[in-house]
Amino acid sequence: MTERLPVVVVDDKDDQLAGAVDLLEAEDWDVTTFDDIDEAARVLVNRTDPFVMVLDHDFDRPDGRTGLDLTELLRSAHPWGLVLPICYWSGRIGGAEFLAVQRDRQLISPSSYTYKGGDESLVQVVERAEKTFQDHRATLERQALRRALLSADEDLLEEDL
Template sequence: MSAGLPVVVVDDKHELLDPLRQLLEYEGWTVDTYDDIDAAARALLERTEPFVLVVDHDFDRPDGRTGFDLTELLRSAHPWGPALPICYYSGRIDGGDFLAAQRGRQLVSPSSYTHKNDDVDIVDVVRQAEQAFLDFRDLFEQQALRRALLGADEDLEAGADDDVLVGEER
């Protein structure tokens, strides 16, 4: 059972949202669902904590916006944007089309791609995305702590040198 990041599923296929939510909740995640990328964007940009996003590609919108547009927005505007675990989960775009669609957008692309008809278990996809993020966050925090400690050592050494100079002047 997961006690980690919340999961957000964005898909305009209502018949998929509830079963995905139930499955992921059964596995222990807190799950929010959205059937519209605009509503999802508004809600997700208000969040400051990280989450795992499972997003569809094609939303049958007259403006042509896709899951890539939501991904791009979150990568650029969410506090955890560049590291946010985003799982592209699509039934209409295959692996080759996915790679072609993300060409030129690699810096803002999703973390993973899974076709809905593949034998890949969405629970495993979410679990792997969550774990990769948690590993990244732990490493980032360890590096930040190390830099802070090294900086404190440098400050102490600089302070010791100042004390020696002050002592010599006396």
């Protein structure tokens, strides 16, 4: 059994952060929280390990920055960027808006979207995101192994010649 990924929750509402921590820690997840996307960005771009991120969309900022800005930064700067499981957890952006983001900003969009207070629990969202990431990781590792074996075979063939 693979060790669980840590979970990072980013939301500017203290009650949402506290509720997320309670739910996830009750299921033995290691949870870190941020109430500011700038602080989250400073810390998370320097991490090299993968994690599941639960991210709010709207941060009521005067500069208009949203969770998509943090998503874009992590997709481009984090070592696991494109496969990092980023779960949008929002009470303001709707499913249609999320689909438009996925269409328009394909490679930098969040991995999934869940409406706060919807039918799917936060624990289910995190479990699904982690499983998807672990599947991606296994595929990447198999590909790397194949490349290494092919390279070794080519090196042996060249030595035989």
